Amino acid sequence: MxxxxxxxxxxxxxxxxxxxxxxxxxxxxxxxxxxxxxxxxxxxxxxxxxxxxxxxxxxxxxxxxxxxxxxxxxxxxxxxxxxxxxxxxxxxxxxxxxxxLCALGSLDQLVRRDGPMDPEAAVAMTLAVLGGLQYAHSAPLAVPDGDGGRIAVRGVVHRDVKPQNLLLTGSAAAPVVKIADFGLAKPYELAGASGVTHTGSSNGTPAFMPRQQVVNFKYAKPDVDVWAAAASLYFMLSGRTPRDFAAGHDPWLTVWNTAAVPLAARMPTVPPRLARIVDEALIDDPRIHFPTAAAFRTALEAW
Incomplete structure (x- = not known):
């Protein structure tokens, strides 16, 4: 086709x-x-x-x-x-x-080709991503209601933030990162009300998904995107995903049952204070540590 x-x-x-x-x-x-x-x-x-x-x-x-x-x-x-x-x-x-067209490819391709990124460059990329997410989480929209009409809402949650969906444009010397693929995005104000996502459905990528999203994909809130942005930063800094996914094991159960591996264990050269911030951002039990993109941005900007 x-x-x-x-x-x-x-x-x-x-x-x-x-x-x-x-x-x-x-x-x-x-x-x-x-x-x-x-x-x-x-x-x-x-x-x-x-x-x-x-x-x-x-x-x-x-x-x-x-x-x-x-x-x-x-x-x-x-x-x-x-x-x-x-x-x-x-x-x-x-x-x-x-x-x-974002002709420079994705952050996933960049890291897999060139290896882990310099911490300052990785944080700069993440701050840009968080700026885009903060906007998306609050932007006024008019979305289809499934019956031929539209509903006015404020903000959508992306639900599939990951290095493959963070695309690069501009020049190789000064790339600009952009969030792509809002195919799974949904107005969180209408969570559970549109009838478009069936109860119990799980979409997205387990490696960049917090346990809250596995448990309740249909009712995902903006904090799941913040966690995914932190997981993407972890990948930029280490070339690895926050959790270990063993071959033959259900990846959804892995998300449910395991916590993120401390960043320092993956990449000891990451500045300790930055590693602690990333580790905090990847806490998802019993709740996600940074509830908003603005909160995570503030922590990274302080670093």
Whole structure:
């Protein structure tokens, strides 16, 4: 199906190679035929809460609600550290979202290629991410309600912050980080009310997820994004995930049953005070230590 995107009649945009694949769709290169400017275009697939197991078929209002929520959320969020959405639409039975192209790849690719980052550079990246999250958690939005209307809300929780979704643009000497892929984002004011996420469903990436999100994905609050940002900083500093995930073991049970390994045990060269802040940010039992992006930013800025 992905190869078929090359032959779609997109008029203004020529669709090129696939850049990535995620839980909610595939991303391709798109080139403006007139200006030659390059973009990224995401073709969205039906949501995880559709299909024979749920009795909800793609193309039904419930299926479209999840897709439309992603489109409208992406279009509404305008911030220097959030990937900019330019336009969206529906063609050949698929929804699409045209976005800015972050040509330098992801933080995940950067760390895997070059190794752990310098602490000051990693903290600077994290402060930028937290700025984007603080904005997203409070931005006024109008999201689809699943019945053809819209609901005014304030703020969404991303629910899948991780190094793979933190993209880099600008120059290699001075990269700018941007939060991508709000496919699992949901207005937390409406947690449990939209009918788009089924009770008990678990989405996202266990390695960058606090135990609260595993227990109650449907009712996730902004603090889960703060924890994930701290886990991403841990990865930038050490090249490892906060928890150890053994082969053959259920990763969701690992999140539930284990705590983050102290950062100093992974990377003894990290400044001790910074390591303590990161360790504090990764406390998630009985509650997440830093409840807001602003609180975590304040701690890192003090360092």
């Amino acid at each position: 992905d190869d078929a995107h090359h032959s779609l009649d997109f008029g203004r945009w020529a669709i090129g190679d696939r850049l990535g694949r995620g839980g909610t769709g595939t991303v391709h290169l798109a080139v403006d035929r007139v200006s030659a400017e390059r973009y990224a275009v995401k073709f969205l697939r039906p949501g995880p809460d559709t299909g024979p197991d749920t009795g909800t078929a793609p193309g039904t209002p419930a299926a479209d609600a999840r897709v439309l929520r992603e489109l409208r959320t992406a279009e509404a969020l305008v911030h220097p550290h959030v990937v900019r959405a330019h336009t969206s639409g529906y063609v050949h039975g698929r929804y699409f979202l045209l976005m800015e």
